[in-house]
Structure formats: C-alpha cells, structure tokens
Amino acid sequence: MTFAPAYHVLAKPTGPICNLDCEYCFFLSKEMLYPGDRFRMADELLETYLRQLLESHLTPEVTVAWQGGEPTMMGLDFFKRSVELVEQLRRPHQRISYSIQTNGVLIDESWAGFFKENNVLVGVSVDGPRALHDAYRVDKRGEGSFDRVMAGYEHLRAADVDVNVLCTVNAANQDHPLDVYRFFRDEMGVKFVQFIPVVERTTQTLLPLANLGWSSANKEKRPLYVQQGDLVTERSVAPEAFGRFLTTIFDEWSRTDIGEMYVQHFDAALANWYGEPAGVCVFSETCGSAVALEHNGDVYSCDHFVEPDYLLGNITETPLGELVRSDRQMRFGQDKLDRLPEFCRTCKVRFACHGGCPKNRFTQTPDGEDGLNYLCGGYKVFFNHIDESMRIMCDLLREDRAPSELPDVLAAREAALYKDAKRNEPCPCGSGTKYKKCHGGPVTPAASPVAL
Template sequence: MDFAWQGGEPTLAGLDFYRKAVAYQQQYAEGKTVTNSFQTNAIAINRQWADFFAENRFLIGVSVDGIAEIHDKYRIAVNGQPTFERVKKSIALLREYNVDFNTLTVVNDQNYDKGRETYQALKALGSTFLQFIPIVEVDARCLTPAKGHYSPPADAVLSPFSVPADGYGHFMNAVFDAWVKEDVGSIYIREFDSLLGTWMGYPASTCVQATTCGQALIIETNGDIYSCDHYVYPAYLLGNIANTSLVKLATSRQQQRFGNAKQEKLTQMCQQCEVKALCQGGCPKHRIVPQAGEKHKHNYLCASYKHFFYHTAPVMQAMSKIIQSGGVAADIMPLLNKFNSH
C-alpha cells in the first residue's frame, strides 16, 4: 500500500502528524507492505525530519530547479528570500542520513534553453533519480467557470512563467544528449525510462504518455476525491471517501469517462501523427490550442513532443534492441562514443 504525501507543502502538517500517520499504518496494515513517498520543497527539513524519514524509509521527492538563480526566480520563501541554499543543505542532510530521494524540476520560461546546465547542476547536488515537468498554466483571468469544468477559451493567454510551446522539447533534448554520453545506467530520468519502455512495447509508466487517464486520483484533507490532481474542479469531484469506498470511486463510470476522454477527444492531427504511439496526445489539460477544422483542441506542447521523440528515436531504438538481445541500456555509451570518434 503506497501513501503519497504532497500539498501544498506537506511539512506544514508537522512531524508529529506523520509520526501518528505511521503509527496508524502499522496498526492497520494487517500484513500489507506500506510505503510512503513525500513531495516537498525541502525548506523545512532538519535533522529531526531526516532521521524520521530514514527510520521509516520514506522516499523523498525534492522540488528543485537545479541552477540557483533559476530556482530562486520563482521558489522564494514567504519572507521574499531565496531558497536554493536552504534546499541544497536539506539535500545534503538527506544524503547524510541515507534517505532515498529524487528531484522534480519544473521547466519554465527561465530555464527551457538551459537543459544541459540544469542537468549538470542537479548531478552536482547528488541527484540520481530525476524528473522534469513542463509548466503550462492558463492565466486565471482567462478562466470562467463552465459548470465546474476546466474550460479555457479559444483565446486563452498563458501565465508568463509557462514554458514556450517548443521549449520543453529543446530542454529535454539537451538533457538527453548529456545523459546518453556518460550517465546511462547510473542516473535515471523518469521521462527517458518511460519512453524506453514504450519503445520496448511496455505501457507508458507516466500518465502523460499513457493511453488513458484516471490513475492519479487525488484526495483532499476533507476526504473529497477528484479524478486527477490537475483537475480539482467541481465537475471532477467523484465523491467523499467517508461515504464511498475508494475502490468504488476509482472504478466509477464517471472516472472511466474521464479516463477514456483522453483518446476520444484527440484531434485528427493527433490521430494521424507518426509519434502518436509514444505521445498519446499528452496531458489533456495542455490541450488548449484550437485548430481549424478540428472539433477538439490540440496539445500546446505538440511541437516539444515531436522534437523530443524524433531526436531520441535512433538511440531509443538502439537501446531497446540491446536490451532485447540480453544487454543493458548502458551498453549504448561505448557504441556512441566509438561512432562519434570517427
């Protein structure tokens, strides 16, 4: 049984809250294996937190944007002060206490052209499990409630911190080029792992590139369950766990409709695209671009995904063949180095 603690900022609940949560887990586990993951800005982590995480084997996700000045552009404390140095010290504490951690980095308007530098900065922090997510945020002033749905208008304006439409692809390509030279098998990047799995015929391990949605339900502090953590709007409220079991809510017709809509509302452009099998239209929340002659809106990040999938295709194909022949993904590095030396 997996518990994923996130917020807001989960450390605000206080350490005693999690001590009590772990005690309840142990009391009611009934022989089941219980795991805890914890997504945090890491500002509040001290030795007491680190010791608790280590003792109870929490997996910590640290939100950090790699390059100090980029991180401090948007990740500032309530007093307006930068936070990078505090996060850096917290990561050092996690490493000192041998706490498993990964890093989550937002790709935005400030760092989309700094993929390699961001990757090197995260390596310097000691991260070996990385995730990169693009931020695409419609300006709240453009949103008008439509029966509780998320429904951006055709002329929606994005918030200024959003990544450019082709910027995420450029960022990921730069990271990939740095990673594939020397870090395959020693550093793990979620997006690359999922893509390699897809090339090998496995289902995508990330919801963004999965065929359907609906596997990332979210629970609020009052027990309300929503279809997805990106869709906490009235129309996507499934019910309350105090009144209905989680299994019933997760398998309800409403949730099935939500999940199937990912495929049912693809544009014709997506349906006919060469990389559809790798992309599956991306996250539905990013489908905000109207297209002439199309009933449904197109994904804002389409250009990025195409850049990324085409750029990585030759190496991904080669790695999948290596693995299927009994090798390991890291075997690609000497082959590439030999090829590039000629």
C-alpha cells in the same frame, strides 16, 4: 467495500497551504474552494483514509503518498501516526511504500531520520542553480528559497535518504538545460529527476491577473485556477523550448549517464519504444488511476483537476474504492484516448506521446480540430530526436545487454559511416555539404556554460 486494482492517491493533509509562495503555483488558489477552512487533516479522517486505501487494494503493493501545499507543515507527529496506523491496518502480505513531495524548507535531522527509518522516497522541488530556482520559488516576503531548500536537502543526503528531484521547466530555466542537469548531477549528486513543464492555462480576460501570479501577495485579485482558456502565462514554458530542453539533456545523459541517472521522461520513452507500460500517466494511452485527496476527504479526478467539476465525492460518504472505480472516473480516464484528435491518431510518435496530459490539450490542430496538446511541437522535437537511440537501446535489451552500451554502438556506426568518406564529396550524414566542411571538418569548441 469496493476492491480496486492498483491506483494512486496524492493525499494533501494541508490542502493548498504552503510556507512558500511560488509564483507559478496555481494550487495556492485552491484556498478559494474551502473559504475559512483550517486546512489540516483530522486524525479521524486520516484513519478513515488509510483504512479505505489499504482495504480497497487488490494488489499487494500499496503506496502511501503525501503532497500539498506543503505536507511537512502538518508536523512530524502526523506522519509518525500515519506509519503506526498503516502497520495496524495493513493486511497480511501487503507491501507498503511511502513517498512525500516537499519543498525541503522544514527538513531537519529529525525529519531525515524518520524518512530513512521508514524508507520514504522524498521528492524535493528544485528548479536548478540558485538564480534559476529563485526566479519563481520564493517565500511570503518574495525572497528566494534556494539556501533553505539546499539546507534541507543536505539533511536528507547526510541520512542517505532516497531522493527524487522534481524540477519545473519554466520561462526562467527553459534555455539553461545543461546548467540545470549538471547542477543536479554534479553538485546535488541526485540519481532521480523529474522534469515538469509549467503550463499555466488561462483566458484572455484573466490573463493580466494570472500573469501577476498565484502567490499570497495577489490573494485578493487572483482567480481560482481551473483548466480553461487557450492562452498561457508569461511564466509558462514555450513548447519548442521544452523540446530543446529535453533533447539537450538527453544528449548529455545518453553519452555519460545511462544507468547512473534516471530521468522520468527518458525512462517512460524507453518503455513505450519497448512496448511496455510507460509508468507515467502523461505518456499512457488512458489515465484516471491517480486521484487527489483533499484534507477534508474530498476526492478529485486528478491533482491537476482539483476544481468543482471534477469532485468525485468524499470518503466519509462514499468509500475511496468506489470513487476510484466509479463510472465518472472511468470516463475521465478513457476520455484521454477517446478525445484524441485525428491529427494525433495518425502521428508517427503517437505511441510515445499518447497526446500528453489532457490538461494541456487546449490548442487546435493544423486543420482546426480542438484538443491538440500545447506542448505538441516540443514533444515532436524530443521524440523524433531520440528515435534512433531508443531503437538501439531496445535492441540491446532484447539481446540481454545493457542500454548503457548505447554510446559504443553509436560510435561504431559513425566510424563505419565515415570510414571511406572523401573530403570533396557530399558528407555521408546527408546534409548536402561537402565532407570536409561537415563531419570531416575541424571540431567546433563547445560553447561556454551560461554564468548563473
């Protein structure tokens, strides 16, 4: 048995099979990897997986994480068996945490009760208010899923289950950041949010087919999604729009919600500014500690690289711990650093970005070097925008004060800056405009929110 330090497995008991048909979900095409398969994890494989997961961890904390496709399609009994097996197989002093990523459609009172009883962190996929969510998150008939997702979420809320919303940022919602954020905060009442940029990579040849989407409606035409090409689909988020999306939400969050709402991008950024591990592979120097386990025991280097070139092996033939610590997987993770373009190595926000996810490194730097992240422009907008706030929050932490004091610190700085400003002299902000026409002028009313 090979013992491995902390690592993460996204286990997919139904493979790519899902009861929704989201247009941007390239994982639906992974059916093509296993033609004719039933896509259900067998009980024997479940036990093999959990045994190897628990035995191979050196650290006392182990996370059992389920994803898909849609994992709830396995039925509640499958997950009850999982918990029972973990209790039988865990070593003394091992602390187990459970998580599941779901579209929420099948969640009812029984599911919610099970999640609460076993302290399962439930990630629910929601793309914002109804119109934005239903733009791409549809069922097999092409109908929006919003009402069914919200019904499932209400069961979770009623049972006081820990919920983390996963929101993709795409062409439909990229220009509505506050509508999205305020919906999560004010209407859903969630406290934890992840924003995942939709970047559907493709080639010139496959672009027309990719633009049709990955849903079952295009099953006969869609290609197998692999990480190749230097183009993106029309559903993909635009780099600069993604940067604006994050900065707009950050400005709202930093004024009113620090310590109340937890946004993964902001937490990771603060960690990097503070010199601590980001806690998320995208913004870490290397990656490779999170693998994907398919329904049949196949292990892939990453959830975003479930394709033949990144198949590490099968746990029925090679123990999970050996696959995770294999030279091949170590090289996969180290390549994130080693293949970073020189343009990125000298970038002033490299410490916060680390080149982003390797799956998105398919554009060229200004001097023609391959490997620049498609989202680079947006990341620069975001990281440069939050720099002052991050530095202040780091100072507050070093003084054993709460980051939520940021608005007070900024207000005091601004008051001091404009205290002696003269109306007809240049504004102290450095804009070059007279103070009376800049920060000393009338306050412009806030724009009305977009009707959705």
